[in-house]
Amino acid sequence: MSGGSKSLFRSGINFLELFKAAPRSAQLMVIFGGILDLILVIFIIFGPNIVPYDPLAMDHETLLPPSKTNFMGTDNLGRDLFSRLVVASRYSLGISLIAVGVSLVIGLVLGSASGFFGGTLDRILMLFMDALYIFPSFIYVLIMVVVLGPGLWQTALAISIGRIPYNFRLIRSLTISVKERGFIEAERVIGADNWHIIRHHIAPYYISILFVTISLGMARGTLAIAGLGFLGLGVPPPTPEWGTDLASGRAFLLSGRWWLVVFPGLFVLIAMLGFNLLSEGLDTVMNPTVRRLK
Amino acid sequence: MSLLKVNNLKTHFFTPFGTVRAVDDISFEMESSVALGLAGESGCGKTTAAYSLMNLVPLPGRIVGGQINFKGKNIVEYNETQLRDIRWKEISMVFQGAMASLNPLYTIGDQISEPIIYHEDADKKEGWKRAEELLELVGIEAARVDNYPWELSGGMRQRAMIAMALACNPSLLIADEPTTALDVIVSAQVMDLIKNLRKKLDLSMLLITHDISVIAQTCDELAIMYAGKLVEKTDVPTIFKTPLHPYSNALIKAFPNIKGKKKKLSSIPGSPIDLIAPPLGCRFAPRCPFAQPLCLEDEPILDQIEKNHFVACHFWEDIQSKR
Amino acid sequence: MGGYSVEAVKTMEKTPVIRVKNLSKWFEIRESFLESIFSKKKRHLKAVDDISFDIYEGEIFGLVGESGCGKTTTGRLIMHTIKPTSGQVFYKDKDLALIKDKVELKKLALELQMIFQDPYEYLSPWLTIKDTLAEPLRIHNLVETPEEELEMVKEVMEVVGLTPVEMILPKYSYQLSGGQRQRVVITRALLLKPSFLVADEPVSMLDVSIRLGILNLLLDLKEKLELTSLFITHDIAVSRYMCDRIGVMYLGKIVELGPTETIIENPTHPYTQALIAAVPVPDPEINPSEIPIKGRIPSNALDLPPGCRFSSRCPHVLDKCIEIEPNLVEIGKDHSVSCHLVN
Numbered sequence: 001m002s003g004g005s006k007s008l009f010r011s012g013i014n015f016l017e018l019f020k021a022a023p024r025s026a027q028l029m030v031i032f033g034g035i036l037d038l039i040l041v042i043f044i045i046f047g048p049n050i051v052p053y054d055p056l057a058m059d060h061e062t063l064l065p066p067s068k069t070n071f072m073g074t075d076n077l078g079r080d081l082f083s084r085l086v087v088a089s090r091y092s093l094g095i096s097l098i099a100v101g102v103s104l105v106i107g108l109v110l111g112s113a114s115g116f117f118g119g120t121l122d123r124i125l126m127l128f129m130d131a132l133y134i135f136p137s138f139i140y141v142l143i144m145v146v147v148l149g150p151g152l153w154q155t156a157l158a159i160s161i162g163r164i165p166y167n168f169r170l171i172r173s174l175t176i177s178v179k180e181r182g183f184i185e186a187e188r189v190i191g192a193d194n195w196h197i198i199r200h201h202i203a204p205y206y207i208s209i210l211f212v213t214i215s216l217g218m219a220r221g222t223l224a225i226a227g228l229g230f231l232g233l234g235v236p237p238p239t240p241e242w243g244t245d246l247a248s249g250r251a252f253l254l255s256g257r258w259w260l261v262v263f264p265g266l267f268v269l270i271a272m273l274g275f276n277l278l279s280e281g282l283d284t285v286m287n288p289t290v291r292r293l294k
Numbered sequence: 295m296s297l298l299k300v301n302n303l304k305t306h307f308f309t310p311f312g313t314v315r316a317v318d319d320i321s322f323e324m325e326s327s328v329a330l331g332l333a334g335e336s337g338c339g340k341t342t343a344a345y346s347l348m349n350l351v352p353l354p355g356r357i358v359g360g361q362i363n364f365k366g367k368n369i370v371e372y373n374e375t376q377l378r379d380i381r382w383k384e385i386s387m388v389f390q391g392a393m394a395s396l397n398p399l400y401t402i403g404d405q406i407s408e409p410i411i412y413h414e415d416a417d418k419k420e421g422w423k424r425a426e427e428l429l430e431l432v433g434i435e436a437a438r439v440d441n442y443p444w445e446l447s448g449g450m451r452q453r454a455m456i457a458m459a460l461a462c463n464p465s466l467l468i469a470d471e472p473t474t475a476l477d478v479i480v481s482a483q484v485m486d487l488i489k490n491l492r493k494k495l496d497l498s499m500l501l502i503t504h505d506i507s508v509i510a511q512t513c514d515e516l517a518i519m520y521a522g523k524l525v526e527k528t529d530v531p532t533i534f535k536t537p538l539h540p541y542s543n544a545l546i547k548a549f550p551n552i553k554g555k556k557k558k559l560s561s562i563p564g565s566p567i568d569l570i571a572p573p574l575g576c577r578f579a580p581r582c583p584f585a586q587p588l589c590l591e592d593e594p595i596l597d598q599i600e601k602n603h604f605v606a607c608h609f610w611e612d613i614q615s616k617r
Numbered sequence: 618m619g620g621y622s623v624e625a626v627k628t629m630e631k632t633p634v635i636r637v638k639n640l641s642k643w644f645e646i647r648e649s650f651l652e653s654i655f656s657k658k659k660r661h662l663k664a665v666d667d668i669s670f671d672i673y674e675g676e677i678f679g680l681v682g683e684s685g686c687g688k689t690t691t692g693r694l695i696m697h698t699i700k701p702t703s704g705q706v707f708y709k710d711k712d713l714a715l716i717k718d719k720v721e722l723k724k725l726a727l728e729l730q731m732i733f734q735d736p737y738e739y740l741s742p743w744l745t746i747k748d749t750l751a752e753p754l755r756i757h758n759l760v761e762t763p764e765e766e767l768e769m770v771k772e773v774m775e776v777v778g779l780t781p782v783e784m785i786l787p788k789y790s791y792q793l794s795g796g797q798r799q800r801v802v803i804t805r806a807l808l809l810k811p812s813f814l815v816a817d818e819p820v821s822m823l824d825v826s827i828r829l830g831i832l833n834l835l836l837d838l839k840e841k842l843e844l845t846s847l848f849i850t851h852d853i854a855v856s857r858y859m860c861d862r863i864g865v866m867y868l869g870k871i872v873e874l875g876p877t878e879t880i881i882e883n884p885t886h887p888y889t890q891a892l893i894a895a896v897p898v899p900d901p902e903i904n905p906s907e908i909p910i911k912g913r914i915p916s917n918a919l920d921l922p923p924g925c926r927f928s929s930r931c932p933h934v935l936d937k938c939i940e941i942e943p944n945l946v947e948i949g950k951d952h953s954v955s956c957h958l959v960n
Binding site: 181182183185186188189190191192193196200201204 | 696698719723724725726727730731733735738739740741742743744752753756757802805806809
């Protein structure tokens with residue numbers, strides 16, 4: 001008998017019900033952030049198809065200000081900035097997504113083991129993660145980039161390392177708080193083994209924080225990639241990327257070509273705004289304080 | 295003039311799931327120097343009624359109708375300043391679960407003297423002296439006035455709360471489940487203390503509890519609430535001898551006895567109702583062994599059948615005669 | 618018959634289902650870093666200290682005491698969810714501590730089950746009632762088909778009075794009332810057809826009008842299923858209603874042990890006397906008696922005096938009591954007391 005594997009998805013929590021019960025501010029955050037994120041998703045999937053020009057083609061006059069033909073102007077190599085930045089979503093966000101995925105899986109495995117089993121394993125992992133947590137995660141990202149070298153996958157891996165201590169702690173404390181609940185003790189009395197308990201009774205809690213964790217991770221990740229790009233350590237040229245484009249645009253700022261800095265920055269801003277709003281709104285919606293009446 | 299006269303009090307909670315009619319039109323009167331027990335199960339509205347008396351109903355609730363006449367004045371209409379004048383000075387409260395109600399950052403001396411300093415314009419020295427006196431009154435050594443709440447045991451914290459409630463010599467003391475969180479023996483000692491204090495200070499008391507036995511031992515009158523309504527009110531000896539409302543009867547008989555012969559008791563079927571959409575008619579009808587078709591359609595009003603006996607039941611006479 | 622029911626006499630002649638021998642559970646107190654360097658002695662919270670009793674087949678045995686007396690810990694020691702510091706728990710003559718094999722331990726769930734105090738905490742908020750109830754059957758592979766599973770669940774729901782069945786199955790625990798949830802907990806325990814049930818304060822968190830329903834249900838189950846139970850409670854009046862025999866506990870020790878009616882009619886240990894005197898009686902004509910207990914601060918299980926644990930509050934305390942701990946001594950047929958006064 002499968003032991004009720006369907007139960008994970010037939011969750012007791014109905015999203016629509018929760019959304020309706022949430023305060024107006026949270027609802028707006030979810031909607032607004034969601035719309036922004038949806039736009040970004042469209043850029044990621046359909047980017048190359050919807051942009052007016054080839055992002056790599058140096059067909060235009062260089063350093064043109066925004067106009068009707070070049071919506072956001074052109075860069076110093078004659079490439080249309082708007083097309084570049086839209087397609088760059090794939091790289092700036094795509095890498096972030098991979099990084100979030102990897103760090104989430106590792107954080108989940110280590111955090112749940114540490115929280116559930118405790119003991120020496122927990123103490124060792126906590127010491128290790130606490131040590132990592134002392135420094136800003138960006139430092140680890142930089143170290144990994146230097147070690148691994150340039151490239152898309154390398155960047156993704158570097159950023160994921162930076163996020164692991166945070167995910168580890170999050171999952172670990174969640175696991176510990178659930179582990180002490182009464183219904184877990186009831187499971188042991190019924191004769192359930194550890195694996196059954198984790199799979200059917202602790203996992204739903206992980207899922208409830210999944211969306212928020214991903215959104216937040218995407219925000220941080222995007223910022224990290226842009227930061228790397230800005231430092232010249234990100235994706236190698238000529239791949240369009242918001243941070244790299246912003247960095248190269250810096251040189252032209254003083255001569256009045258503001259669009260080369262403002263628009264890449266704007267894309268980063270919109271991405272960050274979208275993810276942060278969505279994650280904060282979702283957090284409030286998924287964790288109501290007055291959940292039931294009785 | 296009676297000390298407290300409540301007329302048609304209604305307190306509702308406005309939640310996203312609907313309006314919870316926690317207290318739905320209750321009326322009763324209380325004289326000075328009397329101890330009235332307000333009994334009922336969780337969700338019946340007794341705690342909300344108590345908080346309404348001090349106009350302290352937490353959001354999303356508020357008093358939506360009726361009057362609370364305290365010493366002749368309707369305090370439902372009072373503004374915050376007027377309310378502040380009577381809170382603690384005239385009406386004070388001992389809350390359930392003393393640990394949650396005492397501030398862990400301040401000594402109990404601070405907490406007891408605070409209302410005294412505020413209401414009676416006393417200075418800190420006088421306030422503390424009074425605090426020490428009050429502690430002695432409730433059976434805690436005066437030296438403990440410097441203690442923090444976590445340094446006291448559960449029973450002592452409850453006593454400290456009682457001292458705090460008596461700080462400004464109120465006319466009415468409301469005690470909300472004062473012994474629920476306590477062990478049997480400590481709880482008995484606290485109730486004993488309350489009884490003695492009442493005698494000593496000639497204090498009027500409203501005791502809120504689900505435990506009828508406690509009311510039997512300490513109160514003069516008893517009012518029973520069910521699903522936001524008052525179903526019966528009379529003096530204690532009468533209600534234990536001849537409970538008229540079927541719910542009162544069932545509630546009184548629901549306690550396994552320790553003295554006398556062992557009896558098999560019968561339970562009340564069903565469960566308490568939903569206060570968002572209460573049924574038409576008598577709210578107890580779905581669980582009442584004597585329910586008739588009329589009970590499901592027509593809500594009984596609280597009838598005064600004797601000077602101090604009120605019942606809300608269509609068929610109390612028939613039920614009475616059959617017993 | 619001297620306070621025993623016919624059943625009580627019958628059970629005493631049978632072998633015990635549960636035998637507890639010199640059972641102790643001490644919890645180590647974590648000290649501050651400095652203390653752990655400078656002081657050699659380790660401090661222990663002696664939650665359960667050298668207790669022994671038997672539970673006979675078909676009876677409801679009660680453990681009565683206030684919070685901190687060790688009754689809940691004892692329940693968990695018997696269920697073997699926590700391991701004893703010393704002493705043994707025998708189930709049908711098998712020492713539970715000796716069962717190391719995982720498969721054997723899992724099978725224990727089919728014999729020993731437990732129901733808990735808090736019906737709100739002890740049910741998962743994520744599963745429907747149907748899944749919650751089916752879970753034990755699935756864990757132990759007790760049924761072959763989903764139809765069989767549903768049959769069994771419905772059957773036990775009817776026995777426990779968790780009706781209407783069709784309406785309740787698809788609901789989630791937060792949609793049920795306290796009484797219904799407790800019935801779910803009971804149903805779940807019974808689905809494994811255990812021979813022994815530990816009930817840890819099953820009605821303390823329920824409304825008064827609901828309590829009797831659950832209590833009467835448990836009494837019914839005792840008759841119908843011949844279930845042996847350990848009933849843990851702080852309310853001695855409830856223990857009188859439910860239990861055939863009781864053990865009164867104080868700070869980790871059993872101070873009085875025997876048939877319920879005997880103890881209620883003739884409480885011998887001063888603590889039992891105080892406990893009974895403290896119970897409020899729902900009868901205004903009876904004046905509450907003076908509670909025979911000294912002082913207001915109950916002792917805790919941390920810094921215990923060398924002698925009797927009740928000595929600091931006992932109205933009849935002798936010098937001997939403070940120095941030497943009394944033993945559980947039989948004073949009547951199956952009635953034991955742990956008090957120097959009795960000797």
